[in-house]
Amino acid sequence: MKRPVSRSLSATVCAVAVAGLLSCVPQQVIGKVEPADIETSLFLIGDAGEPDPRESGAALDSMSAQAATAPARSIIVFLGDNVYPAGIPRDSSVEFADARRRLEVQVNAVPAGVRGIFLPGNHDWARAGPSGLEAVRLQERLIATLRGTRDIRMVPGNGCPGPFNLDVGRLRLIGLDTQWWLHGYIVRDSASRCSSDPGAVTAALRAQIAQKQDGRITVVAGHHPLMTGGQHGGYCGLTGPFRRFGGTNQDIMSSANRRMRDSLESAFMVQPPLVYAAGHEHNLQALKGTPATQYLLVSGAGSEAKAACGVRLRESYYVSQYRSGFMRLDIMKKKGVLLSVFQYAGNRRHPSYRRWLELR
Amino acid sequence: MGLALIGISLLPLRAGAQVSESEIQTLRLEGTPIGALPPMPLAMPASRNNNYWGARLQSGRRQGGDGEALDAIAVGIDFQYRGGSVFGLTAGYQKRDCDVLGPDCGGHAMYGARSRLNLITGGGLSIPLIFGEGGATTTIGADLGFGYAPNVAPGVTACTADMGIQFSLAGLQRTRFITYVTPGVMWDTKCSSGDPAPVTSYFTGFGIGLQQVRSRSVDIYIGLQKIFRDDTGYRLGVSVIYLRLP
Numbered sequence: 001m002k003r004p005v006s007r008s009l010s011a012t013v014c015a016v017a018v019a020g021l022l023s024c025v026p027q028q029v030i031g032k033v034e035p036a037d038i039e040t041s042l043f044l045i046g047d048a049g050e051p052d053p054r055e056s057g058a059a060l061d062s063m064s065a066q067a068a069t070a071p072a073r074s075i076i077v078f079l080g081d082n083v084y085p086a087g088i089p090r091d092s093s094v095e096f097a098d099a100r101r102r103l104e105v106q107v108n109a110v111p112a113g114v115r116g117i118f119l120p121g122n123h124d125w126a127r128a129g130p131s132g133l134e135a136v137r138l139q140e141r142l143i144a145t146l147r148g149t150r151d152i153r154m155v156p157g158n159g160c161p162g163p164f165n166l167d168v169g170r171l172r173l174i175g176l177d178t179q180w181w182l183h184g185y186i187v188r189d190s191a192s193r194c195s196s197d198p199g200a201v202t203a204a205l206r207a208q209i210a211q212k213q214d215g216r217i218t219v220v221a222g223h224h225p226l227m228t229g230g231q232h233g234g235y236c237g238l239t240g241p242f243r244r245f246g247g248t249n250q251d252i253m254s255s256a257n258r259r260m261r262d263s264l265e266s267a268f269m270v271q272p273p274l275v276y277a278a279g280h281e282h283n284l285q286a287l288k289g290t291p292a293t294q295y296l297l298v299s300g301a302g303s304e305a306k307a308a309c310g311v312r313l314r315e316s317y318y319v320s321q322y323r324s325g326f327m328r329l330d331i332m333k334k335k336g337v338l339l340s341v342f343q344y345a346g347n348r349r350h351p352s353y354r355r356w357l358e359l360r
Numbered sequence: 361m362g363l364a365l366i367g368i369s370l371l372p373l374r375a376g377a378q379v380s381e382s383e384i385q386t387l388r389l390e391g392t393p394i395g396a397l398p399p400m401p402l403a404m405p406a407s408r409n410n411n412y413w414g415a416r417l418q419s420g421r422r423q424g425g426d427g428e429a430l431d432a433i434a435v436g437i438d439f440q441y442r443g444g445s446v447f448g449l450t451a452g453y454q455k456r457d458c459d460v461l462g463p464d465c466g467g468h469a470m471y472g473a474r475s476r477l478n479l480i481t482g483g484g485l486s487i488p489l490i491f492g493e494g495g496a497t498t499t500i501g502a503d504l505g506f507g508y509a510p511n512v513a514p515g516v517t518a519c520t521a522d523m524g525i526q527f528s529l530a531g532l533q534r535t536r537f538i539t540y541v542t543p544g545v546m547w548d549t550k551c552s553s554g555d556p557a558p559v560t561s562y563f564t565g566f567g568i569g570l571q572q573v574r575s576r577s578v579d580i581y582i583g584l585q586k587i588f589r590d591d592t593g594y595r596l597g598v599s600v601i602y603l604r605l606p
Contacts, residue, residue, distance in 0.1 A: 227407045236482040311482040312495045314406040319495045
């Protein structure tokens with residue numbers, strides 16, 4: 001005896017209806033933010049070291065224009081890989097002129113009166129090569145030359161791992177050189193004035209994180225992400241399955257990377273920062289944090305030529321792939337921190353994503 | 361000798377009539393989770409930093425073919441390794457086919473183990489990018505499963521093995537909408553003496569679903585599966601998965 005199909009269909013319709021209702025979770029409504037209500041604006045852009053030789057690109061231009069509207073309260077952080085493919089070579093090298101051009105475009109994107117901070121990435125360490133320490137110092141010196149009278153610097157500086165600390169109002173910005181943890185060649189020489197012991201670096205970071213102050217908003221920035229849905233996380237492309245089982249130390253599953261992440265997160269646990277911001281992946285990701293951090297941001301889409309795939313993870317709030325862009329954190333005078341993500345395809349701006357970051 | 365045993369064992373199955381070898385093979389196919397429950401896509405990718413545990417509730421119904429509609433319900437537990445591949449165990453119950461086995465035929469338990477291997481997620485195959493969906497994800501994976509169901513008919517135990525590929529497209533930024541296709545091959549094997557010989561069958565599943573419904577951790581899928589053999593009808597069902605985020 002056959003039964004009518006209608007029972008199956010009605011069950012299916014019911015299931016779809018229930019699913020639809022369940023998905024109707026109220027969304028954050030974000031109204032217009034008055035510029036006068038903003039205490040500090042932090043711009044996050046990474047992997048911007050491959051600008052087009054003919055134009056600086058929509059992401060850099062737009063970020064520069066936004067920062068220029070209120071320079072005194074704006075800070076721009078370049079999250080590493082400021083010069084592709086292998087950082088700044090010696091000025092006698094034939095590659096020097098183009099490497100300088102790549103860096104100069106970014107330095108010039110910092111308007112007068114805006115603070116600019118450059119963090120190193122693996123490409124700045126001579127593509128994680130033997131001359132990495134020299135390359136990162138050369139970049140620091142070149143930034144000092146190019147900046148003129150503006151407040152732009154490379155931190156932590158001198159090839160040191162950090163932590164570098166900047167307090168601006170309620171914002172505590174902590175900068176790290178995460179490639180220092182992963183580098184397979186010399187990370188210290190006679191010119192170094194910092195510890196080469198990861199334990200001491202972790203302890204110093206823990207001490208900076210632990211300093212309490214009412215209303216303080218801590219943002220930690222480094223080049224390598226703590227979580228990612230990009231190629232360094234074993235996603236995106238045919239190499240994914242192999243990178244998942246280790247890959248190189250630039251990949252999140254490698255033992256060296258995991259040691260670094262564990263050390264940083266152990267330091268964060270004393271008082272989880274609001275945000276850990278990174279680049280490395282050439283996409284834009286806003287992710288739910290871990291017990292050690294409240295939000296994880298990946299903003300490595302500074303170069304349109306490098307914009308790449310990004311997979312939305314279960315932890316993701318937002319993903320933008322194959323588009324250039326940057327992120328902006330507005331710390332409001334009263335309460336609240338607003339995350340805005342701006343993305344571009346060519347010179348066309350796509351709708352931005354905004355979210356209030358909830359303070360734990 | 362074997363045929364004689366089959367004949368003896370099948371005599372009481374249907375009043376006044378024997379169940380054919382083909383019908384036994386179909387019951388075996390449809391009596392384990394791969395044939396009784398709806399298809400599911402690969403799990404939504406998650407952070408490589410963690411492993412995840414999930415609970416699953418599935419219900420399926422065979423419709424069409426020569427037999428009666430067969431309802432099945434199952435629960436399962438899934439382990440997602442490092443945000444990618446999923447290994448799961450299933451236990452369920454399926455109503456027997458009373459058209460074949462006679463009135464008051466009852467039901468039977470069924471058990472299964474399945475690995476859903478995440479091979480490639482994202483990359484150049486993000487077709488929905490054409491439509492401007494920046495968060496679209498393509499996933500390609502492989503499926504490998506085993507099923508066991510005692511007494512799908514009196515005296516007949518079903519054992520199945522299956523393998524297939526998975527292809528899915530997911531889009532939208534918040535609650536994710538996913539469509540998936542799961543073609544594959546399955547074998548109903550001989551796991552008790554006197555059963556009919558193993559048979560190879562091909563199948564294709566298709567489905568749609570919502571991921572990250574509510575607390576970002578609930579997924580709901582509606583799947584349809586067709587086994588390409590006579591009298592198998594099609595399988596329609598719903599799967600609901602709750603996954604615990606660390």
